[in-house]
Amino acid sequence: MPQQTPAIKSIESAVQDVPGWTPLDQLYSLFMLGMSTSGLEGDILELGSWCGRSAIALGFAARLGKGTKVHCVDLFPEKSDWYENKDGSYSFKVTIGGKVFEAYHEQTVWKEPFERDIVPVYDRDPSLLKTFQKCIADQGLQDVVTPFRGDLELFSSQAPKNFRCKLAFIDGDHSYEAVCSDIARVERHLVPGGWICFDDAFSSYDGVNQAITDKIINSPRYEMAQQLTRKLFVARLIG
Numbered sequence: 447m448p449q450q451t452p453a454i455k456s457i458e459s460a461v462q463d464v465p466g467w468t469p470l471d472q473l474y475s476l477f478m479l480g481m482s483t484s485g486l487e488g489d490i491l492e493l494g495s496w497c498g499r500s501a502i503a504l505g506f507a508a509r510l511g512k513g514t515k516v517h518c519v520d521l522f523p524e525k526s527d528w529y530e531n532k533d534g535s536y537s538f539k540v541t542i543g544g545k546v547f548e549a550y551h552e553q554t555v556w557k558e559p560f561e562r563d564i565v566p567v568y569d570r571d572p573s574l575l576k577t578f579q580k581c582i583a584d585q586g587l588q589d590v591v592t593p594f595r596g597d598l599e600l601f602s603s604q605a606p607k608n609f610r611c612k613l614a615f616i617d618g619d620h621s622y623e624a625v626c627s628d629i630a631r632v633e634r635h636l637v638p639g640g641w642i643c644f645d646d647a648f649s650s651y652d653g654v655n656q657a658i659t660d661k662i663i664n665s666p667r668y669e670m671a672q673q674l675t676r677k678l679f680v681a682r683l684i685g
């Protein structure tokens with residue numbers, strides 16, 4: 447069996463107690479892609495961070511670059527922001543700076559995964575943002591990984607005019623409209639040669655699959671568009 451590199455071993459132990467959905471093969475791939483962009487200008491942008499599993503792998507890669515930061519954009523819903531829909535599934539609504547943001551409205555979260563994966567996170571702490579910050583600080587990554595509470599539109603409107611990213615990982619709302627809008631926002635900041643990456647691609651989310659097909663695979667602007675692991679799809683903006 448080939449020997450594991452220390453970086454891969456450290457990702458595995460760093461995330462073992464961090465709740466979330468990004469599997470190890472995908473974390474290794476994100477880490478490697480992050481390392482491969484060390485020669486490019488810009489930061490790393492993540493949309494959809496939850497407790498910080500994928501942010502930790504991206505943070506490890508960023509730490510090896512010169513001054514690269516990871517910006518983690520998430521609505522960071524509190525427990526009380528979640529509500530049950532008529533069909534028993536769940537969605538949430540958060541108010542930030544007086545504006546209401548809705549998520550998982552089209553693509554809702556079914557009762558069983560909600561009770562199994564989401565409720566226990568709030569038993570640790572009713573504030574998701576605090577749980578995220580603790581998981582990041584436990585790895586000493588607080589100087590590299592910065593949370594932003596909001597959606598990509600709010601992040602873009604508050605980012606410096608010259609904000610650029612060299613790797614973007616999209617793992618937020620999985621509806622077609624949301625993913626298309628996230629792609630359009632990321633494209634404003636992505637540098638030529640930079641990577642756009644998607645979770646839950648070509649697995650079980652029609653909206654994600656269709657958005658990737660329409661906006662990435664059928665776009666002449668990307669190269670090396672491919673499935674990298676079971677549910678991670680990546681593409682590189684033509685340089």
Ligand SMILES: C[S@@+](CC[C@H](N)C(=O)[O-])C[C@H]1O[C@@H](n2cnc3c(N)ncnc32)[C@H](O)[C@@H]1O
Pocket residue numbers: 465466467468493494495496497498499500501519520521522523548549550596597598617618619624
């Ligand atoms: C599947 S989880 C992310 C999992 C995480 N990447 C991991 O490694 O475990 C999706 C996250 O997206 C966030 N989210 C959903 N819709 C959003 C939106 N429109 N803007 C920002 N964050 C959103 C949710 O709060 C949730 O934390």
